[in-house]
Amino acid sequence: MLWLTALAWAGTDDLLAKGMAAQREKDTDAAIAAYEECLAIDPKHVKCNWEIGWSLWTRSDWEGVVRHWEKVKALEPTHPEVDQHLATAKGHLASLQAIRAAGQGAPASVKGRVAAGS
Numbered sequence: 758m759l760w761l762t763a764l765a766w767a768g769t770d771d772l773l774a775k776g777m778a779a780q781r782e783k784d785t786d787a788a789i790a791a792y793e794e795c796l797a798i799d800p801k802h803v804k805c806n807w808e809i810g811w812s813l814w815t816r817s818d819w820e821g822v823v824r825h826w827e828k829v830k831a832l833e834p835t836h837p838e839v840d841q842h843l844a845t846a847k848g849h850l851a852s853l854q855a856i857r858a859a860g861q862g863a864p865a866s867v868k869g870r871v872a873a874g875s
Contacts, residue, residue, distance in 0.1 A: 769799050769805065772791045772794050772798070773792070773804050773808065775787075776788040776791035776808055779791060785815050785816065788808075789812050789813070792808055792809035793809070796809070800828075801828075801832055803829055803832050806832070807826070807829050810829070810846070814846070817849070817853075819846055819847075819850035822846040823843065826842065827843065830843060
């Protein structure tokens, strides 16, 4: 059983490295796919949760960023950067939610764009 744990650990580290390399090349789709595969093996993998948050940041997916970074905060409360960046992401999410709420009264011709936050 211990060898299975070691194999999963090695696999998650490889997937983390693959995701980070893809994001450096600005291939966000490949990065997110690697991080999601990592998290399917180990949902508590702090570094994969952290890095997928950055990839989601590039897409302005604030719900996703906050979800993953709250998990980082729960798993590693002393993470050196999570408090600062999580607060910023929550601020972006709150702004997006306010825009969506305000968009409820928007004319039909722009309602879809407002709801999407664009």
